[in-house]
Amino acid sequence: MKQILKTTITILSVAIIMAGCNPAPSGSKSKNSSKGALSGTQAEKAFVAPGEHDEYYGFLSGGFSGQLAVYGLPSGRLFRVIPVFSQDPEKGYGYSEETKPMLMTSHGFVPWGDSHHPDISQTNGELDGRWVFINENNTPRIARVSLTTFETEEIIEIPNSAGNHSSAFITENSEYVVAGTRFGVPIPQKDIPISDYKGNFKGSLTFVKIDPESGHMNIAFQVRMPGFNFDLAHPGRDKSHGWMFFSSYNTEEANSLLEVNASQNDKDFIAAINWKKIEEYIAQGKGHEERAEYAHNTWDDATHTATTVMEDEVLIINPEDVPGAIFFMPTPKSPHGCDVDPTGEYIIGSGKLAATITVHSFTKMLKAIEDKAFDGESYGIPILKYDAVNYGSLEQPGLGPLHTEFDTRGNGYTTFFISSEVVKWNIKNLEVVDRKSTFYSVGHLMIPGGNSRKPFDKYLVAMNKITKDRYIPTGPEVCQSAQIYDISGDKMELILDFPTIGEPHYAAGCPTELLADKSVKIYKLADNKHPYAALSEADSRVERKGNEVHIYLTMIRSHFSPDNIEGVKVGDKVFFHVTNLEQDYDVPHGIAMIGANTSELLTMPGRTETFVWNPKKVGVWPFYCTDFCSALHQEMQGYVRVSPKGSNVPISYTLDEEVPGEEE
Amino acid sequence: MIAGSFMLLALFIFPLWKITLVAPQYPEPLGMYIHINRLADGIEFNDVQNIDLLNHYIGMAHLPSAQNVKKGLVEPFVEFSIMPFVVSALALLGVVFGFIGKRKLYLWWFILLSISGIVGIYDFYLWLYEYGHNLDPNAILRIIDPVTGELMAYQPPVFGYKRLLNFDVYSYPAMGMSFIAGSVVLVLLAFLFANKKLIR
Helix, strand or coil: CHHHHHHHHHHHHHHHHHHHHCCCCCCCCCCHHHHHCCCHHHHHHHCCCCCCCCCEEEEEECECCCCEEEEEECCCCEEEEECCCCCECCCCECCCCCCHHHHEECCEECCCCCECCCEEEEECCEEEEEEEEEEECCCCEEEEEECCCCCEEEEEECCCCCCCCCCCCECCCCCEEEECCCCCEECCCCCCCHHHHHHHEEEEEEEEEECCCCCCEEEEEEEEEECCEEEEEEECCHHHCCEEEEEEECCCCCCCCHHHHCCCCCEEEEEEEEHHHHHHHHHCCCCEEEEEEEEEEEEECCCCEEEEEEEEEEEEECHHHCCCCEEEEEEECCEEEEEECCCCCEEEEEECCCCEEEEEEHHHHHHHHHCCCEEEEECCEEEECHHHHEEEEEECCCCCEEEEEECCCCEEEEEECCCCEEEEEECCCCEEEEEEECCCCEEEEECCCCCCCCCCCCEEEEEECCCCCCCCCCCCCCCEEEEEEECCCCCCEEEEEEEECCCCCCEEEEEHHHHHHHCCCCCCHHHCCCCCCCCCHHHCEEEEECCEEEEEEEEECCEEECCEEEEEECCCEEEEEEEECCCCCCCCEEEEECCCCCCCEEECCCCEEEEEECCCCCEEEEEECCCCCCCCHHHCEEEEEEECCCCCCCCEEEECCECCCCCC | CHHHHHHHHHHHCCCCEEEEEEECCEEEEEEEEECCCCEEECCCCCHHHHHHHHHHHHCCCCCCCHHHHHCCCCCCCCHHHHHHHHHHHHHHHHHHHHHHCCHHHHHHHHHHHHHHHHHHHHHHHHHHHHHHHCCCCCCCCCCECCCCCCECCCCCCCCEEEEECCEEEEEEECHHHHHHHHHHHHHHHHHHHHHHCCCC
């Protein structure tokens, strides 16, 4: 009897426990296998309680949105979309007079970009949290984003290039950020048959110098390479510092149906470039200047205005100018990722059509160069013997390896697009340690600091190319899907799915404490040197200069000054120069004007911004604050009276029936 | 005695009092220091002006910050001109008394300081009352006090805590007060042990 009772109690308690594990039956028919992998304790690892902060910042490229998105890790919460290469009407970026020059190129104003690979600046191979750099693929450019303001501060165009994909990777003391050429092009551009590709089209590898103080970028030199398609890049670390490695495909130099014609060679190349040696050659006067037009857009913090300078020259280095500085390492099957481990010894090529991961050894590479272990040359560039540089390969780890990041324990984590998984493997032993599925078809992955000498190896973010049924459907276009894995233990554990904007190609991440304390809260009015600022209500005014009307408008909770403006005429060009007088955290004001053919402005405390309005219709037209600033936000509004062309209504402006700045 | 009275001069650097405001919208509080001669930001840059900005919703008069005085929005506080004199005079007098070295004078100095202190705190109360009650009849927020049936007053506490609308208001002595306390202790010690001639 006693025994029966015991058994009953045991069965009952097991049943209760099991019921606790299954909170509710899922409505989805197909998906319970992957959900089952997510046990209660794993979910807790990604749970950041309300009011708590994430441990890491994640900066995920926006892909075809052209922007850079800021997420918290491990929560996967989206905090901000930093506008970089595309106009952003929400923030007035690329619409305000101050930010329009940021999107200027040698092709004129380009409102959109394709952002790919963010990389955080480094000092001694460790993340220093000063800037994040990101490349644009379509109109080749590199941008620098400040990590104190989370705003784009500089964009430099890359001349003699097309498809700036193998970018914006940074050397370990932020000496250079690099750019590459995915699409070989005639240099300089000229009118020739496309079928003349082979031998006539070239690829530029560009080294952009970063000023260690200001972060300002300048093109130091361009290496003129054969017209292979340069795909990704990674700087040497630690012992291999001074070298830069670029992967390439289409060494066949095909110009049509590349999916077949560029997949013929058994091996393509990783180009190894000794930039320190090239610096020495340049110091000796090697290389030559060539005409090249490119835009360089810089942001001045004091005037918070961007200006465009059209540059016209670039230093070209031909491989024959710099013997002993450029080599090719044969790497199987159109390598995509080309990644260097934190010690700088292993250079990992992921042949995306292969079922192997190729590991080259930096030490062996140096020896092969010394021994002249060459297997011929290509366009004058020595090809190192495969066996002389190869450390080994990881056979059959999965299908379609793309990209590898690292932990501090000698492991690599590689994404496999075709077999849709992340594989953890020991580099030295060339052994698979663990594998986990991704949902679906993962492209890049990111471990905060995982491409530096000091990875913070707690979380891994996998960025997937295909979403399918991962979320509730939103029509044919669905969000992109990302996954977070806990990699602190021996086995990886999937802890979170989260949706992303655009299509993240790569990401950078760093510990929260590296950035949070440095984050700017307000801009001081005393530092505002904008030429059209009105630094107090007494300075707010309206001035006419011919058919231009300049409105020096101020905003503070909860009114504009002035808020009644008359004397504007149809056909005038009206400049709203709007200054936010607030000096308190999280009190931006916005402004929108009916009939203005532009976006709103969203102006931070202490800043001045400008938009242009061309009044076309007679009447009295309101403007208002677009950002809910205070309890009286709804009352924050004003009127502009527009009189017919040729009317003699004089300019006048008031706030509460008084002219701002005049004594009562 | 000399050291004690000299200590008072620290009031030119350290604030007497601090008022702190916490609200749902201000998880990082706003703070205001009251010095003998000025108001100063308590926690973050521009706190005084931000408090002033919030005060306008309830129709409170502008704070006598240097910025507001300069703009002509408010008359300067006479106390900010008087108090430095009082403090300097007390310090000087203390030093003189110290040199004279008479025990009785020490006690007198203490009494003078106490009177100044009491007058000062009473004056502080009067100003808080003035700011709390003298509200613009055209204020944006006009809330009727359910108890008195009149316009609600927003008088911050002289000492301690009070809830004013959405704000938790804390008012406590600041660093400067510990120098006054130190000064009092030293002077009283001097008074007690003056016979031993150890401390002048």
